[in-house]
Amino acid sequence: MARDIQERIKRLIIDGRLPSGASLPTEPELMELLGVSRNSVREALKALQAMGIVEIRHGFGTYVGPMSMAPMIEGLTFRTVAGHYRGEDSLLQLLELREAVETGLIARLAGRVPAADLAELDATVARMRTEAAAGGVQAETDRAFHATLHRGLENLLLSEVLEAFWDAFHRVRTDLVAVHADPETTVRQHEEILAAVRDGDGPRAERAVRDHFDNIRHRLRSSGER
Amino acid sequence: MARDIQERIKRLIIDGRLPSGASLPTEPELMELLGVSRNSVREALKALQAMGIVEIRHGFGTYVGPMSMAPMIEGLTFRTVAGHYRGEDSLLQLLELREAVETGLIARLAGRVPAADLAELDATVARMRTEAAAGGVQAETDRAFHATLHRGLENLLLSEVLEAFWDAFHRVRTDLVAVHADPETTVRQHEEILAAVRDGDGPRAERAVRDHFDNIRHRLRSSGER
DNA sequence: CTAGCTCAGTTGGTTAGAGCAGCTGACTCT
DNA sequence: AGAGTCAGCTGCTCTAACCAACTGAGCTAG
Numbered sequence A, B: 001m002a003r004d005i006q007e008r009i010k011r012l013i014i015d016g017r018l019p020s021g022a023s024l025p026t027e028p029e030l031m032e033l034l035g036v037s038r039n040s041v042r043e044a045l046k047a048l049q050a051m052g053i054v055e056i057r058h059g060f061g062t063y064v065g066p067m068s069m070a071p072m073i074e075g076l077t078f079r080t081v082a083g084h085y086r087g088e089d090s091l092l093q094l095l096e097l098r099e100a101v102e103t104g105l106i107a108r109l110a111g112r113v114p115a116a117d118l119a120e121l122d123a124t125v126a127r128m129r130t131e132a133a134a135g136g137v138q139a140e141t142d143r144a145f146h147a148t149l150h151r152g153l154e155n156l157l158l159s160e161v162l163e164a165f166w167d168a169f170h171r172v173r174t175d176l177v178a179v180h181a182d183p184e185t186t187v188r189q190h191e192e193i194l195a196a197v198r199d200g201d202g203p204r205a206e207r208a209v210r211d212h213f214d215n216i217r218h219r220l221r222s223s224g225e226r
Numbered sequence C: 001c002t003a004g005c006t007c008a009g010t011t012g013g014t015t016a017g018a019g020c021a022g023c024t025g026a027c028t029c030t
Numbered sequence D: 001a002g003a004g005t006c007a008g009c010t011g012c013t014c015t016a017a018c019c020a021a022c023t024g025a026g027c028t029a030g
Helices: A002-015 A027-034 A038-050 A070-085 A090-109 A115-133 A139-151 A156-176 A183-199 A202-222 B002-015 B027-034 B038-050 B070-085 B090-109 B115-133 B139-151 B156-176 B183-199 B202-222
Strands: A054-057 A061-064 B054-057 B061-064
Touching: A002 A027, A002 A038, A002 B070, A027 A038, A038 A054, A038 B038, A070 A090, A070 A156, A070 B002, A070 B070, A090 A139, A090 A156, A090 A183, A090 A202, A090 B090, A090 B156, A115 A139, A115 A183, A139 A156, A139 A183, A156 B090, A183 A202, B002 B027, B002 B038, B027 B038, B038 B054, B070 B090, B070 B156, B090 B139, B090 B156, B090 B183, B090 B202, B115 B139, B115 B183, B139 B156, B139 B183, B183 B202
Parallel strands: none
Antiparallel strands: A054 A061, B054 B061
16 A cells, blocks of 8 residues: 555656656645655655655755666665675675676677777776876776776666666675775776777677676685675 | 664664564564654665565564565666656667677577576477467566576576566566567577577577567567557 | 845654554464 | 464554754845
8 A cells, every 4th residue: 555655656757757856746745645644655755765766855845866776776785785794695796797797798889989988988097007006996987987988888777777786896895895906907907998999809808808807706706804 | 864774774684694584673673772763663664675675564574675676677667667758768778778788698608508498498489489379479488588598697686687677678668668579580589599599609699689689679669659 | 235144934854642454373162 | 173263463554743954035234
């Protein structure tokens, strides 16, 4: 029955063709509109908020959510952390998920990345090299590299899903495992990926991505838990 | 603060190493444990339920959820439906997401699917052929084909994610678009995928999967909205 | 006249207490 | 011994009140 309330609020959004950011009725209005108590309205909104369908701003109102992959990140992260603590190799599975998707995509990308993005990737790798010399590559830089790379796919959904995977992986790794990367290797592998993509050499790019993930996996396996 | 309550309940699960299905404290117990009102406890639980972290059974108790991808399906479905109604090509993006991932994976699978799974795939395709002759291929059969195929990857997370994508796509397509498939073509393409995988011919398998998705995409584009 | 402050009104956040509804298991009656 | 019943847990919904964050109109000081 609480489920029913959620569905009806969803219908409000869909039937009203409401875009992200559009304002929804206030809680008292929803009470009357749906014929239920404020409490039930709030519980439904909380659930929808958790799914990213709705955004609630205290003292301001309720709005249609950004429909991002944020809830998925949240769920994936928790699932992975919980699995890890129970002794499963959940973090490795998550890494393999990323590897499978990214190696599958890189061939599509080879030779098709716009010049502007290639230039941005050059800058990102350069920053990576600077950071490596200064101690270690920042996570944000790695993220930027992959995000820029996947932009060439021209599929926002796909980019967001990949970023969600990256994010979940990174959060779990940061929380659970002390990984000591070899910055020099990391930089070199990114350079290789970029070079292969620029040359339009699909197989070489695929190999480069696989090497990159092999590297991460190896470091993951050989590192102790915190 | 509501966020804080959710986090503390999560900690209960993680710190307690609770497996899926383990029972959580009752609402009154959580009230006292967390020092908040019943209402706040319930709102937090509702949000966690929406994320699949917790499972609530009326008159029975609250339990650690199955950590499945069900919430992701829910979110993806809604996002796609909402986008579709706003005139975006969200369904096509979802299809491309599936295509990208599945074409990337099929090469890994070629020649590595266990004999038992191959036999099951034979049976599934046979059923598909029977159904095609009887009017049309059942959605469940298509789902079974892909699910069995990906089982060979031996990565539960990956299988679930793919199934989630399949599910979201199928639900949206069923709700929104009347697609008239050519059953004969569908069956033939699945046979080709299976044959290529059995032979361990990666490139051929990749081509077969791509053809399959091309077929779906073409039908999608040429079909009117309901 | 304008810049800044204040305060009232609106919106979501939280609490409290009461009663309803589904499920389980032990008790009772046949 | 078996089936029906009921007491007790559980979560579900409602009402009513107050707290907290934000907005915007109006006031005050410069």
